[in-house]
Amino acid sequence: MMAQPPELFSSPQALLMYLLLFILLLLLLRYLACTTRSSRSHGRLPPSPPKLPFIGHLHLVGSHPHVSLAGLSEKHAADGLMLLHLGQVRNLVVSSTRAAEAVLRTHDHVFASRPHSLVVDVIFSGASDVAFAPYGEHWRQARKIITGHLLSAKKVASLCAAREEEARLVVAKLRQARGPVDLSGMLFAFSNDIVCRAMAGKFFRAEGRNDVFRELIHMNVAALGGFNLENCFPSLGNMSMLRRPVLGKLERLKKKWHDLLDQIIDEHAASNSSSLDQDQERDFVDALLSLQHDYDLTRENIKTILMEMFGAATDTSYVVIEYVLCELLRNPHLMTKLQAEVRGKTPSTQETVKEADLSSMPYLKAVIKETLRLHPPAPLLIPHMSIDKCDVNGYTIPAETRTLVNVWALCRDTRSWEYADEFMPERFMDAEAVDFKGRDFQFLPFGAGRRICPGINFGIATVEIMLANLLHCFDWELPDGMHKEDIDMTDVYGLTVRRKEKLFLTPKYVATCV
């Protein structure tokens, strides 16, 4: 019998497989040609670990990017600079004090932009907010409004009575507890109520609106958070098949925000808020309405700024208070030391701590700083983006490079911190100690440079007053059968990082007032 010539494509499946392999080979060659060409044209790029075709270094990132990027930087970065390709997007990872200073101070003007995002475009009406807006005239104007009129030191001080009252309400609720309470939920509600009150004054509690705001903030955080597919493969965001369902969902979320904010703005306008001539008496809606003509603000602009403030202020402050409590429970001698300070410095005629008492509580401030060092709520800041090609410490960074400053790594770098992983608030008691105002590049929980958080005073005031009251009025016990070693510090990465487990504690009221 004559031998049959081997059939090259013996079945349609085999044909399909060969075709696929051929296409993959072509794509691989194209990819290699592109990367070689781009590295030739870019000059001396920062080092990178070996990468895979198409996904680049995406497989190396994992669910806790700040931790995995710190590990990768240790192995592969030169002087704290490393280049990663996450899908289609080039990322500069910054993980040393010197490199952070170069990016956020020396070349701050180059790295002050933000990457484009479809999600932001929809929710914040074409990035017309502050935090995600590209560097330019719109961002400059919007930032000027919030720093000068909404978050100035004077404005934050004017909200003192509101903060004290909201803290008192939490204390009153906790006094009624007869067992473990969901402290995570209560602290989230407290931070949110403070923001709602600053934003909308007396109007915010109407018809349980604070609950609606809470739900919307959760939805915003879920939509904006983490490394989503579109951040790594922007071209997918342009495919209408994928784009349509996502856009639909985001548009519905935006509409809910706008309906609620429209109601609040209308109520303010109707109550003739323009008759308030004292800056101190104005909430954020009043302030923005009165600035409408000077800054050419549309109603859409006002709503976008308000939406952003709700998220930025709520999701950060409560996370910090919760981490402080966890660290103190894990270190009971430090809890006792701090309670002694707070109880000793609060006049014995007062049931609760007032803001005027806080200036004589340096250990409270040191504990908050140490918590921000170990648990910065935004461990990679908000991604920055370079607008031009730039030389950083001898390396060429191409224009439009997404830039992640790994603040978590800086804050745990053993070259800057002794016993870097230990919770030791005493390190901040020294008058010469570093501060979080953006001048000490080993400690940047609020960022630095042009994009530094404008809400530092607001956030710290919220954290201090609540924390001081929780420690002044109560001793804290873990639920039955739980020991301090059982406190789970596992965190979840998103727009901010927070603890995975809810914190349940039993408050024991301590009457200190005579």
Ligand code: HEM
């Ligand atoms: C403890 C509380 C807070 C922490 C740890 C925190 C942290 C941060 C960080 C790390 C950034 C990014 C900086 C960068 O990308 O370089 C940021 C930006 C921002 N934060 Fe905060 N924040 C806090 C509270 C607040 C509050 C209370 C507000 C407003 C009421 C606020 C409003 C903003 C805004 C608008 C931006 C964007 C700034 C810009 O892009 O120009 N933050 N914050």
